[in-house]
Amino acid sequence: SQQGEEDPQALSIQEGENATMNCSYKTSINNLQWYRQNSGRGLVHLILIRSNEREKHSGRLRVTLDTSKKSSSLLITASRAADTASYFCGRREGSARQLTFGSGTQLTVLP
């Protein structure tokens, strides 16, 4: 079964607005990786944040990590219609090499 959740399950915003998605988890992690998935496609890697990091940026993306609250957030600034996709956080937990995913957030950006 999948551990942790992305929140909200669905988010609809207007183009130009910011979108924030959250990811909570239950066990200690080594790193957390955010991915984007367009319908019917594979996952595109966005950002990796390690357990000793608190914030990372990449273009319009900002990821934060709070290990005390076991949560991470992905902020997309100045959203575009092309940002419409599902967003997943994958956690590398303990000594495992694989990632554990939640059910994702479906983001819709309206033009």
Added chain:
Amino acid sequence: DTGVSQNPRHKITKRGQNVTFRCDPISEHNRLYWYRQTLGQGPEFLTYFQNEAQLEKSRLLSDRFSAERPKGSFSTLEIQRTEQGDSAMYLCASSPSGLVDNEQFFGPGTRLTVL
């Protein structure tokens, strides 16, 4: 394109048939992962290889599933006696090894439909 590739992209089969999928990881990535994703859910881990060694298998990987990576490069995932519940997207990912955590890069997936 030097990303992860998967073949075929789509497979439709009848219940009870065997199917085999192939994954070619990014060159020089010695870690390779298989995941399964059903509609509306995130990927679920199936199995992991480091070079040719299969180091971990999920309990999701029933005895009808087998994966190989014979030369430590491409990998195959075979499902025997397919069932309708096997219908899903099968995703492959690869990453380099090292002391530092590395990103896992995913392929486009193989969508399996079992009729």
